[in-house]
Amino acid sequence: MPANKSEDFGDAMRALMAPRSVAVVGATERADASSSFVMRNLMRFGYRGEIIPVHPKAETVFGYKAAPSLSSLDAAPDVAVIGIAAEKVIEALDEAGRTGVKAAVVLASGFAELDEAGRERQRQLVEIAGRYCMAICGPNCLGLFNLGTGAALYSSSLSTNLEKGRFAILSHSGASAIALGNTGRFGLSHIVSSGNSAATDIPEYLEFLATDEATSAVGIVIEAIREPGKLARAMMKMHAANKPVIALRAGRSARGAQATAAHTGSLAGSNEAYHAFFKRVGIIEVPDMDGFMETATLCLSLKQRPTRPGVAIVGVSGGGVAHVSDIADEAGLSLPDLQPETITKIKALLPPFATPQNPLDTTGVVFANGDIYRDVLHSLAGDPSIGLIVAAQDAPAGLDDFCASEYLGIAEAVSAYAETGKAPVVFMSNLSSGHHPAVEAKLPDVPVLRGTKSTLAAIAGLIGQNPVVSWPGMATAARKSLPAGALTEREAKALLAAEGLPVPSEKLVTSPDAAAEAAKTLGFPVAMKIESPDILHKTEAGGVKLGIASEAEARAAFEAIMASARAYAPKADLRGVSVQEMVTGGVEALVGLVRHEPFGLGLVIGIGGVLVELVKDSAFDLLPIDLARAEALIGETKLASLLDGYRAAPKADRKALAELLVKLSGFAARYGGDIEAVDLNPVAVLPEGKGVRILDALIIPRTDGKRDAGPAIETER
Incomplete structure (x- = not known):
């Protein structure tokens, strides 16, 4: 985006989010009209800017002088709220653009969410936004509310109990925005219900909020990410401003991967792609609204971020802290053992029967002397492995005042x-x-969180958050196209080998005698497999024979493979049999690529072989990956234990497998625009120092007619 265009859009976002004047197109006093809600909300929340009702016939609306049209105004308002039927929106929006209005809120439904006519209407809306460099909230939305200025451009009821604060909520869903905004747990700077977000989406709002002095943290309720690159760039600005972003994604149920023919498609669904993206760009993902609330509260009230990953849990009940410890383990938190010096300090504070450890039961002595609890916390904080302390202390709301008073000393400590x-x-x-x-009243400057699972998940999300946008550099590679049509295993391996990926030697044969000669040349034993672009999983077709040890066995295997393949797929294009160097020993891994739009290709690694669907062991990340990330991915799988010598087995060449993942990432940089999925199963990981070999390969070309211009995420403008 050219600099002047970017500056113009920045002005448009300021006009949308902090308008100095508001025109309400279609303004009416009819109680059930969306425009009526906007007018009443502006008045109710004390908006001090200019309010201009626009109505072709009315002289006044709610006591405000009405204008017959936007073009009749002497000066263009900052924002126009379009509160009329969808069929009339485009005309009104175009008039707003011609008049010089910088921003608009389109409330009506009846756009891309409805039918073909609605999709065309939305296309025109986007075109108008681009033509006039307008920021547009909606369509099909409730609108937005700036609590600092009272600019309540919102077409539904708003509670006067909403508190002004430093948290912004951006939501595709209006109901979610209202639910989260009205919990009373924290104050708000902005609420945005953006609906279809046709022209202005989450990335544009985040870029505005990154420089908004009234906002310290942002929560987004998101249904889909359309442009990952834009969101990644927006997150760079949020990190630079030290403003955390929390995400709750709606519609997370698995619908199946597009590449259903590849094993990798069943292992890595869209959820994994979203998880990987959020992690890469440093967004804290939460599973539900409870998690959203606790994470938001933590981000807003924590004075300093933990500098170490270790967590200490302290309480007054052994059973209680054990329960918390169990759930902390499930959340992936690290509860490190205390250093000897820390143990000595705590022993000096607690009764002889107390056991200084993590988690720590202080015993009931702290009820009588809160100073002991305070000093225990200082001792834990001095431990070099501890980055954050969780004081797990129930004091239920149902207690009477006398019983509640017993916990005040701990809270004060x-x-x-x-x-x-x-x-x-x-x-x-x-x-x-x-x-x-x-009890809560005694903790004004301490994060007070609710629910064990939600609290510990919030802490895990914050500690595990990447505070920068992490996208490894990918070496520049000339883009290549896949050959036309479906690829056989041998053709797929040839493409992989050309990019430096290790494959066994092989030869295609079309007769029993040729099979015997090829086997003799390669050296016994050999593997033999059917060659057909129409048979993707050869084992099921009886198209694989292993351990062929003689020329006679090779001839017989050729006949058996061809007969089984004809019976399995009578109409398949059978091109012969591939005779391959037999690789034995090692650990079988699955490595693959799978496409998940809008992110592009991702990489899957896990236990391979014929049991891949049963074991379902995998780790996933988006591309590109570097060697460090490849090694980390392997470490996230059960495969890692096999590679490291499970039950006294020899160690496998884990380093070579990591290097293969990086090379496959490079292969995707060249051919990825044409690829729907890649399935390398099995990959034989040989004993340490012996390398790896791709024993079977399936490349599925894209069939949607699209082709990527490059890596899915670019963080450079």
């Missing part, structure tokens, strides 16, 4: 520690209903 403590502390209730109000 945590609060006192937080003033000078070296490691951040979180005060947690195991109950989602939270703490007694009197």
Whole structure:
């Protein structure tokens, strides 16, 4: 985007998010009209900018002088709220653009979510936005609300209990925005219900909020990502501003991968692609609204980010901290053992029967003396392996005031520690209903979180968040096209070998005698496989024979393979039999590529062989990957244990497998535009120092007629 165009759009976003004047097109006093809600919300929340009702006949609306049209105004308003039927929106929007309006909110439904006519209407809306460099919220949305200025461009009821604060909510769903905004857990700077987000989507809102002084953190409720590159760039700006972003994705149920013919398609669904993307760009993903609330509360109230991954859990009940410890393990948190110096300090503070460890039961002594609890926290914070402390303390809301008072000393101790403590502390209730109000009141500067699972997942998300956009560089490679039509295994291997991926020697034969001669030349034993672009999984077709040890066996195997293949697929194009160098020993791995739009290709690694569907062991990441990420991916699988010598087996060449993953990433850089999926199964990982071999290969070309211009994510403008 040219600099002047970018500046113009920046002005348009400011006009949308912080307008100084608002025109409401279709303004009416009819109670059920969307424009009526907007007018009343503007008045109700004390918007101080200019309000201009636009109606062809009315003289006033809610006491405000009406204008017959936008073009009749002496000066263009910052934003026009289009509160009329979908069929009339395009005309009104074009008038707004011609008049010089910088931004618009289109409330009506009846666009791409409806039918073909709606999709055409939305295409015209996007064209108008581009022509006039307008920022447009919607269509099919509730609108947006700037709590700092009272600019409530919102077409539904808004509670006056909404508190002004530093958290912004961006949501494709209006209902989710309202639900999350009205919990009372934190104050809000902005609420945006963006609906179809046809012309202005989450990345544009994030770029605005990155420089918005009223916003410290952002939560997004997202149904789909259309342009990953834009979102990655927006996240670079959010990280630069030290503003965390939380994401709750709607529609996460698996619908099956596009590449159903490849094993990798069944292993890595769209959820894995979204998880990988969020991790790469440093967005904290949450599973549900409870997780959203606790993560938002944590991000807003934590004074400092943990500098180490280790977490200490402290409480007054052995059973209680054990329960928390179990769930911490499920959340993937690290609970490191305490250093000897830390143990010595804690022993000096607690009764002789206490056991200084992580998790730590302080015993009930702290009820009588809160200073002990405070000093225990300081001792834990001094441990070099501890980055954050969780004070797991229930004080249920249903307690009477007398019983609640027993917990006030602990709360005061945590609060006192937080003033000078070296490691951040979180005060947690195991109950989602939270703490007694009197206890919470003692913790004004401490994150007070609710529910064990949601709290620990929030902590894990924050600790595991990548605070930068991490996208490894990919070496520039000349783009290549796949040969036309379906590829056989041998043809697929030839393409892979040309890019430096290791494959066994092989030869295509079309007669029993040729099979015997090829086997003799390659050296016994050999493997023999059917050669056909129409038979993807050869084992099921009886098209594979292994361990062929003589010329006679090779002739017989040729006849058997051809007969089985004809019976399995009578109409298949049978081109002969591939006689291959027999590779024995090692660990069988599955390596593959699978496409998930809009992210492009991702890589799958896991246990391979004939049991791949049964074991379902895999790790996934988007491309490109470098050697460090390849090694980390292997470490995320059960395959890693096999490679490292499970049950005294010899170690396999893990380094060579990691190098193969990087080479496959490079292969995707050349051919990825034409690829739907790649299935390398099995890949034989030979003993340490002996390398790897691709024993079977399936490349599935794209059939949608599209071709990538390059890697799915580019973070450079």
